[in-house]
Amino acid sequence: MTAPALMTRGLTRRFGSRTAVDDLSIEVQEGDTYGFLGPNGAGKTTAIRCILGLIKKDAGDVAIFGETGLAARRHVGAMVETPAFHKWMSGRANLERAVAFAGVGDRADIDRALELVGLKGREEEPVGTYSLGMRQRLGIARALVGRPRLLILDEPTNGLDPRGMKEVRDLLANLARTEKLTIFISSHLLSEIEALCSRVGIIEDGRMIAEGQVDELVAGRSSVQEVDVAAVDMAALGRVIGGLDGVSLLGDGVEGRLRLGLDGLSVPGLNRSLLDAGIEVEALVPVQKSLEDLFLALTRKEIT
Amino acid sequence: MVPHLPRMVVAELQAVFGRWSGKAALVLSILIPLAAAAAKVGLESQATEASFNGMPIDQMLDLTAVGVLDWSLTARNAFLLPALLVLATAASVSGELGDNTLRAVLCRPVSRVSVMVAKLSALSILSLASLFLSFLPGVIAGVSLYGMPEDAGIGSIALGYAASWLSDLGLIAMTLAISVFLRNVGGVVVLLILYLMIDKAFGLMLKGLGVIGVDGATTAQKYLPGNALACWEGWNAADGWDPNQFAALALLFVVTLGVSLTRFQRMDVP
Numbered sequence: 140m141t142a143p144a145l146m147t148r149g150l151t152r153r154f155g156s157r158t159a160v161d162d163l164s165i166e167v168q169e170g171d172t173y174g175f176l177g178p179n180g181a182g183k184t185t186a187i188r189c190i191l192g193l194i195k196k197d198a199g200d201v202a203i204f205g206e207t208g209l210a211a212r213r214h215v216g217a218m219v220e221t222p223a224f225h226k227w228m229s230g231r232a233n234l235e236r237a238v239a240f241a242g243v244g245d246r247a248d249i250d251r252a253l254e255l256v257g258l259k260g261r262e263e264e265p266v267g268t269y270s271l272g273m274r275q276r277l278g279i280a281r282a283l284v285g286r287p288r289l290l291i292l293d294e295p296t297n298g299l300d301p302r303g304m305k306e307v308r309d310l311l312a313n314l315a316r317t318e319k320l321t322i323f324i325s326s327h328l329l330s331e332i333e334a335l336c337s338r339v340g341i342i343e344d345g346r347m348i349a350e351g352q353v354d355e356l357v358a359g360r361s362s363v364q365e366v367d368v369a370a371v372d373m374a375a376l377g378r379v380i381g382g383l384d385g386v387s388l389l390g391d392g393v394e395g396r397l398r399l400g401l402d403g404l405s406v407p408g409l410n411r412s413l414l415d416a417g418i419e420v421e422a423l424v425p426v427q428k429s430l431e432d433l434f435l436a437l438t439r440k441e442i443t
Numbered sequence: 444m445v446p447h448l449p450r451m452v453v454a455e456l457q458a459v460f461g462r463w464s465g466k467a468a469l470v471l472s473i474l475i476p477l478a479a480a481a482a483k484v485g486l487e488s489q490a491t492e493a494s495f496n497g498m499p500i501d502q503m504l505d506l507t508a509v510g511v512l513d514w515s516l517t518a519r520n521a522f523l524l525p526a527l528l529v530l531a532t533a534a535s536v537s538g539e540l541g542d543n544t545l546r547a548v549l550c551r552p553v554s555r556v557s558v559m560v561a562k563l564s565a566l567s568i569l570s571l572a573s574l575f576l577s578f579l580p581g582v583i584a585g586v587s588l589y590g591m592p593e594d595a596g597i598g599s600i601a602l603g604y605a606a607s608w609l610s611d612l613g614l615i616a617m618t619l620a621i622s623v624f625l626r627n628v629g630g631v632v633v634l635l636i637l638y639l640m641i642d643k644a645f646g647l648m649l650k651g652l653g654v655i656g657v658d659g660a661t662t663a664q665k666y667l668p669g670n671a672l673a674c675w676e677g678w679n680a681a682d683g684w685d686p687n688q689f690a691a692l693a694l695l696f697v698v699t700l701g702v703s704l705t706r707f708q709r710m711d712v713p
Contacts, residue, residue, distance in 0.1 A: 191549075224547075
């Protein structure tokens with residue numbers, strides 16, 4: 140069995156009396172696109188900095204493809220928050236600098252990274268003339284030089300307009316598909332993570348509170364399926380529901396419908412039972428749970 | 444040490460020479476000897492008939508190639524070039540810590556010691572280039588104006604230039620030691636100036652204590668960083684080269700570099 144792309148065990152970092160990352164264990168398998176979620180101040184960026192060795196950890200282990208320390212970083216390309224560059228240098232010169240310090244990669248490698256992020260043709264211009272979106276893409280290109288197996292990105296769409304966000308999202312989806320990269324991405328944009336990631340980890344107060352496949356986590360929180368129901372006679376509907384087995388009234392649904400919980404009863408089964416009871420059903424809409432619902436249920440803090 | 448250290452040094456050289464402090468250091472290095480030669484010519488044309496305390500001023504001016512190099516080296520080391528070297532060093536560490544460009548480097552599979560060695564190497568090459576660019580035009584201008592000296596004067600002052608490189612290394616190491624504690628170039632410059640002022644005052648105090656016969660005061664004064672950095676002045680000092688100054692410079696280099704490396708390896712780079 141191959142070693143996980145990224146594994147942390149008991150990762151802990153304190154700042155004075157505050158524990159920013161608390162006994163954090165993460166496991167990312169090769170090929171995963173892993174979303175790292177948490178409210179602001181949950182410890183995402185601190186955890187990423189510990190993983191990359193930018194800041195010291197107080198306890199715990201970090202292994203990347205089974206290796207630790209400097210050897211582990213041979214497999215990693217990273218972009219932490221808004222990427223910084225020597226602005227008077229060209230985009231290419233900044234990538235050449237990255238290659239020189241990494242000790243891996245060559246001109247062809249840089250050309251390939253520029254091609255992948257769509258900056259070919261603009262690489263000789265000083266970075267100071269680049270838009271925020273272009274700098275973000277150059278940051279991803281810098282992370283890609285040296286052909287890493289694991290890409291760690293912290294808030295890669297921070298500060299971008301909707302078009303820029305979509306461009307970066309499409310780029311990452313393309314990289315995961317065509318380059319077979321393992322991607323570890325931190326973001327507070329839940330729709331972005333839901334669109335990109337197969338697995339997620341959610342942290343709060345530095346601790347992992349949920350980790351797993353997105354669909355399993357979303358579906359697996361409860362055995363109860365929720366549906367919104369509307370009928371011609373809503374009062375009659377309310378009376379009938381109380382007598383049906385496996386059906387509970389959860390409250391108001393959208394557009395004046397009733398939200399029902401089904402436990403052991405299917406949606407067609409509910410429809411049949413209602414018709415048998417003489418209820419004329421106008422709408423029967425299964426409620427799709429989202430990552431946002433899960434996130435809100437798990438975390439106490441407000442999403443920003 | 445990593446095998447790709449030479450590539451790192453080249454990359455760091457591009458950054459050092461790309462900043463305005465690096466460019467200004469090189470341009471000024473060329474201009475200073477030319478200005479020294481022009482000053483000699485200018486003063487010579489006005490002062491041939493004049494004398495001071497019975498000595499003709501043209502003799503005092505030392506109108507020789509060595510005289511041109513002497514003025515050039517003194518002007519170089521007096522303020523401008525050390526200030527630019529300090530700025531270049533601070534920009535290389537504090538500046539990169541402050542604008543987060545160092546973060547991208549440290550995410551890579553490279554030890555922090557190697558990164559610091561690459562920076563030190565690039566900065567020492569900047570100093571060497573500055574001295575070379577100062578020495579060569581000085582020799583050409585001096586010899587063109589006053590001919591090749593018959594004595595070994597040029598060899599002696601060449602040693603002064605070489606000692607200046609050692610002095611620059613000490614200054615760079617001192618600046619690095621401050622830079623790893625700050626993320627602001629201006630802060631590094633202010634702290635260094637403050638330190639050198641205190642060093643000067645302390646040196647004068649020790650010198651005074653030495654004059655009144657306090658044991659060890661004179662020796663202690665020689666080992667102050669400010670005195671160590673002035674080791675280059677030995678090329679034409681009445682007492683010749685002072686080995687204590689070079690020992691003090693070596694001590695300064697080792698201690699400050701040790702501080703830089705220890706701090707840089709342990710610090711958080713968020």
